[in-house]
Amino acid sequence: MTKGKISVHTDNLLPIIKKWLYSDSDIFLRELISNAQDAIMKHKKLSSLGEAQMREKYEIKVKVNKADGTLKISDNGIGMTKDEVEKYINQVAFSGAAEFIEKYENENDDKSTIIGHFGLGFYSAFMAAETVEIDTLSYTDGATAVHWLSDGGSEYEIGDCQKDDFGTEITLHIADDNKDFLEMSTVRSVLNKYCSFLPIEIYLSDESDNEKEPQLINDTNPLWLKKPSECTDEEYKAFYHKVFMDFNDPLFWIHLNVDYPFNLKGILYFPKLSHELQSIEGQIKLYNNQVFIADNIKEVTPEYLMLLKGVIDCPDLPLNVSRSFLQNDGYVSKVSGHITKKVADKLTSLYNSDKDSYFKYWDDINPFVKYGCMRDEKFYDRVKDVIVFKKYDDTYITLKEIGELDDKEVFYITDSDGQAQYVELLKDENKNLVYLNYAIDTHFISLLEYKVSDIKFKRVDSYTGNDVxxxxxxxxxxxxxxxxxxxxxxxxxxxxxxxxxxxxxxxxxxxxxxxxxxxxxxxxxxxxxxxxxxxxxxxxxxxxxxxxxxxxxxxxxxxxxxxxxxxxxxxxxxxxxxxxxxxxxxxxxxxxxxxxx
Incomplete structure (x- = not known):
């Protein structure tokens, strides 16, 4: 049998990367900023090992020049030598980040702060630019600054250049059909979308206006990275308002802070709903090392939790090559299971510690609790003792308490006004009268009757009186x-x-x-x-x-x-x-x- 070697032509590959690898056209800026952050994190790592001198301040700069038609991204990180440019830039899909992690994987430090893995992010620059330049200087002693230029084809130019401080600057000559990326407002919006919480400060400036100070874009220490004991209620609410542009206060929240068996941090909010279906599509923002990945990744949060709002930062999640979607992986289901458990634990602890607040929140949260019980048997088992019903006299009774009554027949009201006559007939007979006025309740009571066979639910207009x-x-x-x-x-x-x-x-x-x-x-x-x-x-x-x-x-x-x-x-x-x-x-x-x- 003859063996051969598959050849890949960059003339064919680069257009695919440019047009089809990434789902959103603005994602190139996230990729270039992530590369800049990786360069800085590498230098910080080497400095901690005594192999480099720690800088007083690390930063990423984004400069817009509408007149010149350029967008620049610069960092004061590790920089590159000519050989490294040849290796990491000219070889498509060769990841310098992955190589760096492999080299230092035995060192006692958090390697997960390095983001890149696939070696393709840089080439996303050609989604917006017709020509890309790199000016870089390695941190190593005696290094020479390197200039690299390409129009996105298979050919490039490389040579020496003048650069005084180590680090890298990438210059994008924006294509005519992407001129929006020369507008400060557009670039600011994209940076806010993807980079609002990166751990390295990002400054945005207009090169044509030297009088204006560069604008700090991001919060390098977001609330979800802090310990829950260090956060106040006002901070949680302020973070919610800022991230989700919701002027209503959330009902309550869950602060996720897990280091083992996986790294998971985040905050989940229970929003106040004005009607049953308002936030059935909530907003769970997924981050990877503080870099925004996507909204509502359904593999991480079960469908019935999608009405929640929140942020989840999980560096170990297996992302696909475009970092826009999760790969199918048992690890993902473990993370999802943990989130579900934390939600159930929060409901139980709130009921046990503050019943009055729990009852007050019930009108808002009960549709999602009921839906969760119907979709996930484990979730039902965890919350069944805190499933409550609002009674006609405005008090509350739990499913467990109903099960302990001699009379396990429950009459429910779906329309207080339309069923007023039936309610009047029943209320003086000491019947169990509860409100069930959501669309999901018809299906939910069938589940409860299946789970607790001796409890029967009847609508008030099925009451037939007695034979006395x-x-x-x-x-x-x-x-x-x-x-x-x-x-x-x-x-x-x-x-x-x-x-x-x-x-x-x-x-x-x-x-x-x-x-x-x-x-x-x-x-x-x-x-x-x-x-x-x-x-x-x-x-x-x-x-x-x-x-x-x-x-x-x-x-x-x-x-x-x-x-x-x-x-x-x-x-x-x-x-x-x-x-x-x-x-x-x-x-x-x-x-x-x-x-x-």
Missing amino acids: DKDENLDEKIKDTFSAFYNQEKIEIKSLNSSSVPAIIVLSEEARRMEEMTKMYGNMGMMNLPKNEATLVINRTSELISQILDCKNDDVKNLICKEIVSMAKLSHNSLTGAEKNEFLDTTAEILKKLLNI
């Missing part, structure tokens, strides 16, 4: 009286605890859930099941019902019976359009009879 004071003769007489106005098989006679309510319409919980499921799935696999007719429950203790039975005027009796049925449907919100018109006509007819018109 049962009188078969009276009940049959009532049923016969109303049979002309409602399906007799769907009429029940019960005792309701309010004599002022003559009748109600009820639909069993099971039947209503089946109807909702049929609507949701459009009868798929449901074999076109017939619609369940609601039951008319007539109150045998009602004074009005008693008077109807004694009424000798059949016309009046029929009008009132029809009106009672319509009133029950109205309260149940089940009157059709035609029935509403008929109800209004009947009401008018009754008024006429009252006035003897």
